[in-house]
Amino acid sequence: MISILTAHWSELVEGMKYTIGSSLIALIGSLILGIIFAMFVISPNRWLRIIGSVYVEIFRNIPLLVVAMFFYIVMPRFVPGLDGFKAGTIGLTIYTSAFIAETFRAGIESVAVGQMEAARSNGMTYLQAMKYIILPQATKIVIPPLGNQFVNLVKNSSVLAFLAGFDLMYQGNLIASTTFKTTDTYLAVGLLYLVMTMPLSYLMRYLEKRWSRLPTV
Amino acid sequence: MSMIEFHDVNKYYGKFKALKNINLTIERGEVVTIIGPSGSGKSTLLRTINGLELISSGQLLVDNHDLADPKTDMNRIRKNVGMVFQHFNLYANKTILQNITLGPEKVLKVPHVKAAEDAERLLGLVGLLDQAHKLPSMLSGGQKQRIAIARALAMHPKAILFDEPTSALDPEVIGDVLDVMKKVAEQGMTMIVVTHEMGFAKEVGNRLLFMADGEIREDSNDPREFFRAPQDERAQEFLGKILHVD
Numbered sequence: 001m002i003s004i005l006t007a008h009w010s011e012l013v014e015g016m017k018y019t020i021g022s023s024l025i026a027l028i029g030s031l032i033l034g035i036i037f038a039m040f041v042i043s044p045n046r047w048l049r050i051i052g053s054v055y056v057e058i059f060r061n062i063p064l065l066v067v068a069m070f071f072y073i074v075m076p077r078f079v080p081g082l083d084g085f086k087a088g089t090i091g092l093t094i095y096t097s098a099f100i101a102e103t104f105r106a107g108i109e110s111v112a113v114g115q116m117e118a119a120r121s122n123g124m125t126y127l128q129a130m131k132y133i134i135l136p137q138a139t140k141i142v143i144p145p146l147g148n149q150f151v152n153l154v155k156n157s158s159v160l161a162f163l164a165g166f167d168l169m170y171q172g173n174l175i176a177s178t179t180f181k182t183t184d185t186y187l188a189v190g191l192l193y194l195v196m197t198m199p200l201s202y203l204m205r206y207l208e209k210r211w212s213r214l215p216t217v
Numbered sequence: 218m219s220m221i222e223f224h225d226v227n228k229y230y231g232k233f234k235a236l237k238n239i240n241l242t243i244e245r246g247e248v249v250t251i252i253g254p255s256g257s258g259k260s261t262l263l264r265t266i267n268g269l270e271l272i273s274s275g276q277l278l279v280d281n282h283d284l285a286d287p288k289t290d291m292n293r294i295r296k297n298v299g300m301v302f303q304h305f306n307l308y309a310n311k312t313i314l315q316n317i318t319l320g321p322e323k324v325l326k327v328p329h330v331k332a333a334e335d336a337e338r339l340l341g342l343v344g345l346l347d348q349a350h351k352l353p354s355m356l357s358g359g360q361k362q363r364i365a366i367a368r369a370l371a372m373h374p375k376a377i378l379f380d381e382p383t384s385a386l387d388p389e390v391i392g393d394v395l396d397v398m399k400k401v402a403e404q405g406m407t408m409i410v411v412t413h414e415m416g417f418a419k420e421v422g423n424r425l426l427f428m429a430d431g432e433i434r435e436d437s438n439d440p441r442e443f444f445r446a447p448q449d450e451r452a453q454e455f456l457g458k459i460l461h462v463d
Contacts (some may be wrong), residue, residue, distance in 0.1 A: 120301075122320040123296035124320065
């Protein structure tokens with residue numbers, strides 16, 4: 001395993017760059033999309049609720065690989081320049097956003113109804129109440145499940161390997177098929193995934209502790 | 218121009234009639250207490266006034282705006298009508314000071330410094346200036362409710378609704394909250410108070426409504442007289458049940 005790491009270090013690092021790049025983009029994208037669709041799902045507006053629910057249910061219940069393949073195979077017909085990395089990252093973003101939307105919905109709904117009533121009675125609009133009162137409290141609640149989603153996201157980014165996305169798993173496949181040292185290669189790849197996900201787990205745990213002390217989030 | 222006018226207002230939850238044919242006019246500066254058995258529609262009536270509950274039929278005018286009119290801006294009504302809840306509902310993620318300044322700053326666009334000055338004045342009024350930088354979770358129930366009153370006052374509303382403000386409090390702190398409410402009443406604020414505090418209804422209120430089964434059964438401009446000799450049969454029964462210990 002050590003020999004694989006040393007002999008193919010540059011390819012593996014290259015793969016990690018793509019994995020981290022894709023994960024970072026998908027993390028930010030899915031967080032934004034997830035919050036927006038969570039707001040849709042709980043919206044007082046019926047049409048927004050329907051759009052939100054359909055989105056969440058569709059992307060939550062289709063395998064990630066199928067979603068990613070859709071963006072890799074079907075979408076380039078309409079959107080030129082959609083390579084494996086981009087298609088996979090978009091698929092990963094959308095797939096993850098459905099889970100994040102569900103996480104935020106549950107978080108928002110666990111904030112007491114009275115908080116919204118108080119904010120509205122204070123003259124705030126629905127969106128102001130969300131922004132200043134509900135979402136900050138919901139965020140604190142969703143940090144632990146959100147941490148799980150982010151770790152899953154990094155692991156799920158290995159789907160890029162199927163779309164020629166140049167990520168760590170892709171490089172691992174290449175190394176394994178050229179060296180035939182499959183066991184060592186995938187052990188090394190697994191280790192490198194751990195190197196990326198463990199700090200993320202600890203970061204989320206740190207945030208969880210820190211935010212629980214803060215008065216205003 | 219009256220502060221609040223109900224004309225033939227009904228409110229249904231499915232088949233259940235929560236409010237039946239309410240006709241009620243409340244003038245500026247009145248301190249109206251609403252009493253009655255639980256499930257009589259007191260809180261529902263109160264919550265229709267700032268649109269937390271929507272009426273099913275009839276007409277409800279608040280500050281001369283028809284609440285059923287889609288053109289009516291509910292947020293504008295709520296700027297002018299404060300609310301104090303049974304369970305306080307202080308913003309859990311904000312300090313005491315921020316609880317009071319948030320509305321004025323974000324809704325009325327008052328500059329922060331000015332909002333904070335006003336908040337400190339109000340904290341002085343409710344006797345909790347030293348708690349300004351704590352979180353709501355660090356305060357006792359009685360203190361929370363006094364902050365909730367300060368939060369409502371900070372909007373300089375035309376009226377404040379109180380939904381059983383002392384029902385969730387320990388007996389020994391109820392007096393502190395009632396004292397603050399009395400001060401607010403003395404400043405001429407229009408107040409509508411759903412309460413089980415008969416002392417407050419008698420001493421501070423200048424009008425009393427008795428509700429039962431979604432109806433206003435008695436409307437008295439002399440609360441002391443009401444307690445001495447209630448006219449309505451249900452009111453007699455209700456007072457008989459709650460006052461027998463006195």
